[in-house]
Amino acid sequence: MTLFDxxxxxxxxxxxxxxxxxxWCYIGKRHFEQALASFPQRDQVEVVWHSFELDPSAPVQSPVTMRDGLARKYGRSAAQAxxxxxxxxxxxAADGLDYHFENLKLTNTFAAHQLIHFAAQRGLGDAMKERLLRAYLSEGEFLGDPEVLVRLGADVGLDADEVRAALDSGKYADAVRQDEAQAQALGISGVPFFVLGGKYGVSGAQPAEVLRGALEQVWNETHPAPLTLLGQSTPAEGCEDGQCAVPQRDGADTRG
Structure with missing residues (x-):
């Protein structure tokens, strides 16, 4: 897959x-949106979402709560978690996001990532990403249930039957694995991770001003500004496009 087209x-x-x-990925998404909103060339920015599973081995059904999972993973007490x-x-909350970890249902996100790829084919990748993040982190939806994914897909305008067929067939499973393989090849070990212009990486949910600065830097390097002509109120005679205009005494031009 080519990063920069x-x-x-x-x-x-x-x-x-x-x-x-x-x-942090939801927060990072908000920060990037804030950076993009104030970026003058925002209409020329193409955003492509890629899959990354923090725990590919996570079970679809898990009795573990978010608090207990954090305590176990980082060796902390329940209170510390x-x-x-x-x-x-x-x-x-500072970015307008309403997290409810007490209702969060841990699950494997492989199928949800497939849904994002399917939605991207319909021009709804960003909307689907947003809907799934909100469903998981704010609404306590169980994303391990295929019918929940079908309903959430319909929420953003996808056809429910088409979503169900895509998930049942596993049509986009390879696309998810390709994203993950590419992340590994690029040395990406944590998310969110932003790659700008195919060669500049920004790791983590950086503040909006940092992401805005990165956008400006990469834009200026890949889209140099045109030269400004100095000290000229009117254009002087010259040659261009393989021809030269030679003024005649009668005011007519000849080109040679």
């Missing part, structure tokens, strides 16, 4: 790897 002149492509089960969740909830 040279067939799209004047565009800046931003590839983003993230996982639905990643609270709760403090981590409370801190994350506060960070998210």
């Amino acid at each position: 040279p067939s799209a002149p004047g565009k800046l492509r931003v590839d983003i790897w993230s996982d639905i089960a990643c609270p 709760q403090e981590m969740m409370d801190h994350m909830t506060g960070v998210a």
Whole structure:
């Protein structure tokens, strides 16, 4: 897969790897949207979402709560894990996100990533990503249930029967695995991860001003500004396009 598409002149492509089960990824999405909103060339930016599973071995059904999972993963007490969740909830709230970890249902996100790929084929990749993040982190939806994914797909305008068929067939499973293989090849070990213009990486949910600065830097490097002519109120005679205009005494021009 080519990160930067040279067939799209004047565009800046931003590839983003993230996982639905990643609270920082939702915050990172908001920060990037804030950066993009104030970027003068925002209409020339193409955003492509890529799959990344923080835990590909996660079971679809899990009796573990978010708090217990954090405590187990980081070797913390239940109280310390709760403090981590409370801190994350506060960070998210500052960006207008309403996290409810007490209702979160841990699950495997492989099928949900397939749904994003399917939605992208219909021009709804970003809307689907947004809907799944909100469903998982704010609404306590169980994304391991295929029928929940069908309903969420319909929420963004996808045909429910087409979503169900795509998930049943596993048509987009290879696309998810290709994203993950590419992430590994690029050395991406954590998300969110942004690749700008195919060669500049930004790791983590950086503040909006950092992402805005990255957009400006890459845009300026890949889209140099035209030269400004100095000290000229009117154009002087010259040659261009393989021809030269030679003024005649009668005011007519000849080209040679």
